[in-house]
Amino acid sequence: MPVVAETEEKKSRFICWLGPVTDKAAFLCQLETVRARYPDASHHCTALVIGNPGNPEVMQFDDDGEPGGSAGRPMMELLLKQGIGNVGAIVTRYFGGTKLGVGGLMRAYRGAVAAGLQSAELETHVPIMSVKITCDFAGESRLRFLVSQSGGTCGEAHYSDKVRVAVSLPQDQWSQLREKLLSEGFSVQEET
Missing domain, CATH: 3.30.230.30 (Impact, N-terminal domain)
Incomplete structure (x- = not known):
């Protein structure tokens, strides 16, 4: 303001x-x-x-x-x-x-x-990053939940033999989310 x-x-x-x-x-x-x-x-x-x-x-x-x-x-x-x-x-x-x-x-x-x-009321700027994460069908709802918990949002999903979801989240949250997904057995494929 x-x-x-x-x-x-x-x-x-x-x-x-x-x-x-x-x-x-x-x-x-x-x-x-x-x-x-x-x-x-x-x-x-x-x-x-x-x-x-x-x-x-x-x-x-x-x-x-x-x-x-x-x-x-x-x-x-x-x-x-x-x-x-x-x-x-x-x-x-x-x-x-x-x-x-x-x-x-x-x-x-x-x-x-x-x-x-x-x-002035200053706000800290947190860069947002966009990635596409690929997972199997059974993991899509868990993926959406974890992204939400990390302060991110899921966008459009594309379905084939796997699900590819567009994700936007604070850049400083990505490494923690990625680690969580991998620890739960997700096969995470990043596409920036």
Whole structure:
């Protein structure tokens, strides 16, 4: 759920919008919404991290007229340092009449995002994996039960001389489920 947090530095107001983002186009739409809400603001600086923060699919920032590297970069670096992905931050600045200098701007923009993070409810991302498991007919209901117990779901089943079931489950549950299936005599054939 998006949050909005406000900070102040030497009479300049910094309003941070921070929210979940998995699509760059949706983030750009959100930026336009923020610009429309605060049309008289001096700057709307952004940071965007989509995907795993250790190896993001999309990672970008924009200083929106502030001195290069003084706004968007420290915002993005804070998100990455905190290990937060699939997130976008927009910090709107109302200039208060006192110049902050590059170091002051970096602290102020980073601080605005930090205030947003304090208000946010962060969720741990657990990668989901998909596999196809083959078993005999007698084992299908037990397979479905064990997958359910592991937090997974069974999808479409294909029947021939065996049953092949599409399974989606949290990646960290796969080795335990696989071990359980093998210990119960299942002939498990993985197909990713």
